[in-house]
Structures are given as C-alpha cells and as structure tokens.
Amino acid sequence: xxxxxxxxxxxxxxxxxxxxxxxxxxxxxxxxxxxxxxxxxxxxxxxxxxxxxxxxxxxxxxxxxxxxxxxxxxxxxxxxxxxxxxxxxxxxxxxxxxxxxxxxxxxxxxxxxxxxxxxxxxxxxxxxxxxxxxxxxxxxxxxxxxx
Amino acid sequence: xxxxxxxxxxxxxxxxxxxxxxxxxxxxxxxxxxxxxxxxxxxxxxxxxxxxxxxxxxxxxxxxxxxxxxxxxxxxxxxxxxxxxxxxxxxxxxxxxxxxxxxxxxxxxxxxxxxxxxxxxxxxxxxxxxxxxxxxxxxxxxx
Numbered sequence: 001x002x003x004x005x006x007x008x009x010x011x012x013x014x015x016x017x018x019x020x021x022x023x024x025x026x027x028x029x030x031x032x033x034x035x036x037x038x039x040x041x042x043x044x045x046x047x048x049x050x051x052x053x054x055x056x057x058x059x060x061x062x063x064x065x066x067x068x069x070x071x072x073x074x075x076x077x078x079x080x081x082x083x084x085x086x087x088x089x090x091x092x093x094x095x096x097x098x099x100x101x102x103x104x105x106x107x108x109x110x111x112x113x114x115x116x117x118x119x120x121x122x123x124x125x126x127x128x129x130x131x132x133x134x135x136x137x138x139x140x141x142x143x144x145x146x147x
Numbered sequence: 148x149x150x151x152x153x154x155x156x157x158x159x160x161x162x163x164x165x166x167x168x169x170x171x172x173x174x175x176x177x178x179x180x181x182x183x184x185x186x187x188x189x190x191x192x193x194x195x196x197x198x199x200x201x202x203x204x205x206x207x208x209x210x211x212x213x214x215x216x217x218x219x220x221x222x223x224x225x226x227x228x229x230x231x232x233x234x235x236x237x238x239x240x241x242x243x244x245x246x247x248x249x250x251x252x253x254x255x256x257x258x259x260x261x262x263x264x265x266x267x268x269x270x271x272x273x274x275x276x277x278x279x280x281x282x283x284x285x286x287x288x289x290x
Contacts, residue, residue: 034268052269116256117263125182125199132183
C-alpha cells in the first residue's frame with residue numbers, strides 16, 4: 001500500500017485540477033515522440049511523424065495525449081489503490097499494445113517537464129517530488145501485470 | 148547517439164539564453180535533486196545545510212553550471228575537453244555515473260520552468276543528448 005502524506009495528496013489533486021488536459025496531454029506525448037524517437041514504434045497508424053512540426057500538429061497524437069491524461073485522472077481519483085485501478089490497463093499495455101515498460105519512464109519524464117513549464121515557480125522541489133512519486137506509482141502499477 | 152552539427156548549434160544558441168541565469172539554474176537543479184532523489188544526499192554528508200537555496204547548495208550549483216558552460220565551449224571534443232573533470236569524478240569524488248542522469252533530468256526541469264518558451268521539444272532533444280554526452284565524457288576515466 002502506498003502511503004501518501006496530506007501534502008502529497010493535496011498537491012496531486014491541485015496539479016490535476018489546474019492543468020488543462022487538452023494542452024498537457026498532447027504536449028507531453030508529442031515531446032516524448034520527439035525527444036525519444038524510438039517511442040514512435042508504437043504509433044505506426046498515426047500518419048505523419050516525420051519531424052517535430054508534424055508530430056506537434058498531428059491530430060491523432062493530440063487525441064491520444066488526452067487519452068493518457070484521462071488515464072492519469074483515474075489514478076488521481078483512486079490514489080489509495082492505483083494498482084487495482086490499473087489492472088486492466090496494465091494487461092492492455094502488456095498483451096495487446098506490447099509496450100516496453102521502460103517507455104513509461106520516458107513519458108513520465110516528459111510529463112514532468114511539461115507540467116513544470118506550465119506551473120513555473122509554483123512547481124517547487126516538494127511539488128516536483130510529490131508529482132514524480134505519483135508518476136512512479138502509476139508506472140509501477142502499469143508494469144504490474146506484465147508477464 | 149552522437150551530437151550532430153545541428154545539435155551543437157541548438158545547444159550553443161540555447162546556452163546563450165541560459166548563461167545569464169546559469170548560477171540560479173544550477174542552484175535550483177541541485178536543490179531539486181537533493182529533495183526529489185534523497186539518495187543523492189549521501190555525496191554531501193559533509194555539508195552543514197542541504198536544504199534548497201542554502202549556501203553550500205548555491206555555491207555548488209554555480210560550480211556545476213560552470214562545468215556545463217565549459218562543456219558547451221568544448222562541445223566539439225568533450226572527451227579530451229573534460230579529461231580533468233573526469234579524473235576528478237572517477238578517482239576523487241567517485242560519484243556513481245547513474246547520478247549524472249538524475250542531475251541532468253533536474254537541469255532540464257529547471258530549464259522548462261525558467262525558459263518555457265525557449266525549451267521547445269527540438270531544443271529539449273538536443274540538450275538531452277548534450278547532457279548525456281557530457282555524462283559519458285565524465286565517466287571516461289572510471290574504469
């Protein structure tokens with residue numbers, strides 16, 4: 001069972017209430033595809049990913065970015081049992097999507113950077129620690145059902 | 148994943164914007180590293196105060212960014228340019244090289260906070276590659 005302090009809980013709730021999922025999701029996913037181009041292997045059906053401009057303006061990337069944030073919002077709603085909440089998602093990523101779980105950390109890093117740029121100075125070291133802990137729990141839960 | 152000519156140009160252009168805030172960025176990145184990755188505090192047991200913005204953290208953040216600035220200047224041959232620093236980290240400091248990645252991540256986070264409009268995805272990938280190349284050069288003398 002993950003132990004969350006009051007500060008961590010409040011911080012995560014606040015971040016997700018403040019960020020615009022329509023902005024952060026697409027920005028984080030497109031940044032991931034640009035900074036770590038090998039992640040494009042999972043998006044063969046998305047069309048034009050040839051350069052940064054194409055990725056940033058790709059509507060399928062943007063739509064999928066929002067799906068990812070939607071998934072994170074489920075974790076925010078169920079912070080005390082993300083592992084169970086993500087059971088089916090983990091199976092999906094393992095058996096159907098066949099995503100190398102190391103990629104989860106790459107997307108998590110891009111999410112951190114995008115949220116940092118959105119929040120500016122409000123993204124203090126303590127807030128960063130809480131956010132990265134949350135993402136670490138999410139990543140571990142997504143890895144859980146891999147076999 | 149070596150640095151292309153374009154990568155080097157991107158890094159140098161971005162560094163021109165970083166340079167005036169370098170010490171502040173260094174202090175912020177180091178502070179974050181010590182808070183978000185507490186295991187890194189083990190290297191600084193000899194400091195009186197490890198809290199964000201403390202005097203030793205400020206001083207050392209400036210030192211680290213001075214090293215990065217040096218690396219930018221020697222971007223065409225990091226291995227020989229950073230030879231002395233590599234020997235320092237390998238034989239004296241003995242910092243586990245995994246920590247270079249951790250500090251690099253925190254430097255990128257601070258870039259995103261301080262220069263959100265300049266730290267575009269294209270700049271991000273070039274700078275990430277550059278910091279990885281610096282880490283490789285620093286690890287050169289380890290074994």
